[in-house]
């Protein structure tokens with residue numbers, strides 16, 4: 576693409592780094608921004624800068640948060656003794672949208688994937704084990720998509736947690752999740768959380 580302006584080229588190049596955005600779409604977005612009022616574009620830019628500079632991760636559950644401890648972990652209404660383990664923030668949002676879950680979370684920050692060189696030590700697994708061993712926990716729900724990486728991660732977590740002799744459950748299987756938790760519709764996901772099953776049942780079969 577030949578640009579008549581270096582400023583235009585730089586902006587297009589930045590936008591085209593985003594997932595799913597090719598150069599043509601990037602150009603369309605940049606030209607759109609150019610037609611907006613300067614204050615609007617400034618607000619847009621500032622929101623991104625502020626997001627990157629000020630965002631925190633909850634020191635308890637590792638979810639994205641504005642504070643050291645996220646709103647869910649600090650809420651008196653949430654049941655702290657039930658921990659729902661998920662891959663990332665999108666899954667927290669998906670489960671929250673079901674309005675069927677009132678416990679707390681633990682965000683792993685990814686899944687075990689030997690192919691991609693991601694091992695247990697790259698994820699927030701030790702802090703989960705620490706939570707289970709140092710705070711009263713009644714149940715750990717492994718709300719992880721049943722993909723190959725998901726299954727590997729679930730099995731690894733089960734091995735690490737079973738010594739604590741607390742119920743370890745998984746969200747009901749056999750329901751079409753569309754592969755990823757975040758794509759499951761709210762009713763289906765909500766139902767699968769309510770009808771979660773002990774993990775032992777699925778490995779003894």
Ligand SMILES: [Zn+2]
Nearest residue numbers: 633636645648
């Ligand atoms: Zn938290």
